[in-house]
Amino acid sequence: MLKQIKQGLVFGVLAAGSLAFLPTASAQAETAIATFAGGCFWCMEPPFDKLDGVISTTSGYIGGHKDNPNYKEVSAGITGHTEAVQIVYDPAKINYQTLLDVFWVNIDPFAVNRQFCDTGSQYRSGIFTHSAEQLKLAKASKQQVGQTLEQKIATEITPATKFYPAEDYHQDYYLNNPIRYTFYRHNCGRDKRLEQVWGDKYSKN
Structure with a gap:
């Protein structure tokens, strides 16, 4: 009986010690996801990567019908x-509203099924929401942008569907291929158009 009591005390101490090393709920890092489409995904990574609070950006595909x-x-x-x-x-x-603010000034919100030099529905702009709160904020921001710019906004707002990461060579393209990226971005007229639409609100990335 004494042996069992001692074993119980030992296991109790070990268990307590193990619990001391387990992260508490408050200590565990909580993350959230936001998904935006703004034409070429190469150009949508930089403005978010530089924000404090953004952990990662991944280029990929969303909103389609093929696996x-x-x-x-x-x-x-x-x-x-x-x-x-x-x-x-x-x-x-960083909150979702801030991400929305950055998103808007990096797209042409008037373009239908295109962004800058890239044409087709595969380059349409969109906000893909992951919660009711994101949907609420996205709709409110779209309405505000329309009122501010006094023009109809073409950007779609839809619930997020499955997101497929793009091939590895597309990830961090602006970092891995800076010359080609700069050449593409300039020739596509992205910065010129963004300055026309947003003026001082746009800061070149």
Whole structure:
């Protein structure tokens, strides 16, 4: 009996010690996801990557009807997907409204089924919401943008469907291929158009 009591005390101490090393609910990092489409996904990563509180950005495809689409299929416009960027962020450091504000000034909200030099539904702009709160904020921000710019906004707002990460060579393209990225961005007229639409609100990335 004494041996059992001692074993029980030992296991109790070990269990308590183990619990001391387990992260508490408050200590565990909580993250959230935001998904935006704004034309070429290469160009949508930089403005979010530089924000404090953004953990990662991933280029990919969303909103289509085919499983596991590849770039050739999406760019041909045969899968219904649009190029998008999915953002993992820390809501304790940055809120969804701030992400929306950054999103708007990096797209042409008037363009239908295109963004800058890229044409087709695969380059349509969109906000893909992951919760009722995101949907509420997205709709309110779209209404505000329309009132501010005094023009109809073409950007779609829809519940997020399955997101498929793009091929590895598309990820961090602006970092891995800076010369090609800069050449593409300039020739596509992205910055020029953004300055026309947003003026001082747009800060070149």
